[in-house]
Amino acid sequence: MNEMLDFVKALSDANRLKILGLLARQPYSGEELAALLNLKASTVSHHLAKLLQVGLVSAKTESYYNVYQLDEKALEAKSRNIFSQENLAASIADVDAGAYDNKVVRDYVRKDGSLKTIPAQRKKLEAILRYVVKAFEVNKRYSEKKVNEILSGYHEDTASLRRELVGYSLMKREGGGGEYWRE
Amino acid sequence: MNEMLDFVKALSDANRLKILGLLARQPYSGEELAALLNLKASTVSHHLAKLLQVGLVSAKTESYYNVYQLDEKALEAKSRNIFSQENLAASIADVDAGAYDNKVVRDYVRKDGSLKTIPAQRKKLEAILRYVVKAFEVNKRYSEKKVNEILSGYHEDTASLRRELVGYSLMKREGGGGEYWRE
DNA sequence: AATCTAATTTGACAGCAATCTAATTAGATT
DNA sequence: AATCTAATTAGATTGCTGTCAAATTAGATT
Numbered sequence: 001m002n003e004m005l006d007f008v009k010a011l012s013d014a015n016r017l018k019i020l021g022l023l024a025r026q027p028y029s030g031e032e033l034a035a036l037l038n039l040k041a042s043t044v045s046h047h048l049a050k051l052l053q054v055g056l057v058s059a060k061t062e063s064y065y066n067v068y069q070l071d072e073k074a075l076e077a078k079s080r081n082i083f084s085q086e087n088l089a090a091s092i093a094d095v096d097a098g099a100y101d102n103k104v105v106r107d108y109v110r111k112d113g114s115l116k117t118i119p120a121q122r123k124k125l126e127a128i129l130r131y132v133v134k135a136f137e138v139n140k141r142y143s144e145k146k147v148n149e150i151l152s153g154y155h156e157d158t159a160s161l162r163r164e165l166v167g168y169s170l171m172k173r174e175g176g177g178g179e180y181w182r183e
Numbered sequence: 184m185n186e187m188l189d190f191v192k193a194l195s196d197a198n199r200l201k202i203l204g205l206l207a208r209q210p211y212s213g214e215e216l217a218a219l220l221n222l223k224a225s226t227v228s229h230h231l232a233k234l235l236q237v238g239l240v241s242a243k244t245e246s247y248y249n250v251y252q253l254d255e256k257a258l259e260a261k262s263r264n265i266f267s268q269e270n271l272a273a274s275i276a277d278v279d280a281g282a283y284d285n286k287v288v289r290d291y292v293r294k295d296g297s298l299k300t301i302p303a304q305r306k307k308l309e310a311i312l313r314y315v316v317k318a319f320e321v322n323k324r325y326s327e328k329k330v331n332e333i334l335s336g337y338h339e340d341t342a343s344l345r346r347e348l349v350g351y352s353l354m355k356r357e358g359g360g361g362e363y364w365r366e
Numbered sequence: 367a368a369t370c371t372a373a374t375t376t377g378a379c380a381g382c383a384a385t386c387t388a389a390t391t392a393g394a395t396t
Numbered sequence: 397a398a399t400c401t402a403a404t405t406a407g408a409t410t411g412c413t414g415t416c417a418a419a420t421t422a423g424a425t426t
Binding site: 005006009011012014017018020021022024025030032034036037038064075076080082083088089090091092095096097099100102103104108121123135 | 197203266275286306
Binding site: 224231247249 | 370371372373375376389395
């Protein structure tokens with residue numbers, strides 16, 4: 001699990017927030033916290049372990065007791081930049097950017113690679129066009145006839161496909177000459 | 184449940200953090216989010232409801248879609264002062280300040296009100312003394328003999344009790360005269 | 367009007383987390 | 397050394413929460 005999530009999870013419990021609130025005023029031993037919160041010592045120990053783990057409280061031993069103390073510096077520092085741009089960006093590190101396209105392609109493409117229909121909705125059409133355009137080599141010039149031949153493998157309405165590919169700038173067309181290419 | 188806890192709980196899930204991370208870059212529809220995160224639409228709907236509830240994202244309807252958008256202002260404002268002094272103080276509003284004393288009293292006092300023993304540990308002794316001192320009226324003067332008589336109802340070692348009460352400043356003694364009172 | 371689509375709601379289920387009891391450990395006090 | 401105390405760990409239980417499938421709703425397109 002990542003650090004941001006650990007931090008937030010450590011704070012997402014009512015009793016742990018109370019512990020922080022109590023320690024914000026003065027240090028307490030585990031036994032005192034248990035009595036104040038009406039919890040068993042083992043439960044408090046469990047909560048304190050989580051708070052220690054993310055560095056929000058520290059403990060020092062004092063004869064019989066462990067005295068717990070709030071690390072205000074850490075709390076302030078972490079809560080300030082916990083949802084910074086970098087941290088939010090990090091949270092989506094493992095999100096597959098092409099997942100949506102893949103889903104649309106699965107929905108519209110037969111096993112043989114041809115299209116069931118041409119999507120009417122813009123977002124899905126874009127995803128399908130990005131799939132179709134892969135059939136063309138980058139920077140290679142194609143005649144309109146050749147383009148239609150290739151597109152016919154996807155759908156009989158090659159004119160629509162060709163027009164949309166150009167419309168969404170996935171392919172370019174040379175002036176009046178009828179030459180197409182993928183950039 | 185209080186606002187602080189709601190806010191933190193809304194953020195304490197990996198997929199909800201990913202949603203925030205995605206929306207930080209651009210708005211998405213629920214369907215797209217579901218595809219990107221490999222979740223079912225109903226699950227995403229559930230997550231978005233929580234984020235909407237705490238005001239971190241807003242939704243606007245656009246033909247077929249609900250387009251969700253991150254409210255960066257709210258995120259920044261809330262994350263800045265969630266763990267402020269006031270909020271921490273609020274979290275312990277319902278914590279019984281006398282709970283620790285009560286627990287100690289339960290442990291040391293018999294049904295008839297007398298003490299099983301006089302605690303050796305400082306913190307517990309203090310709690311018991313705060314309990315014992317209630318037997319004296321505030322500002323009324325007592326002779327040492329009367330003090331001992333009252334304390335004998337708690338423990339036979341009245342001398343120790345009397346000494347500790349004075350030592351912890353719960354009762355005052357007039358110079359050499361042997362008069363005691365509770366302030 | 368009929369149909370289609372995304373979103374939401376409902377109900378079920380599985381996994382995780384909070385809590386307790388009981389047992390154990392680590393330190394201090396006597 | 398023996399005893400006491402607080403803290404921790406282990407195991408069990410209970411409640412909460414994320415997830416999905418199925419049914420329903422709300423809106424838009426045809």
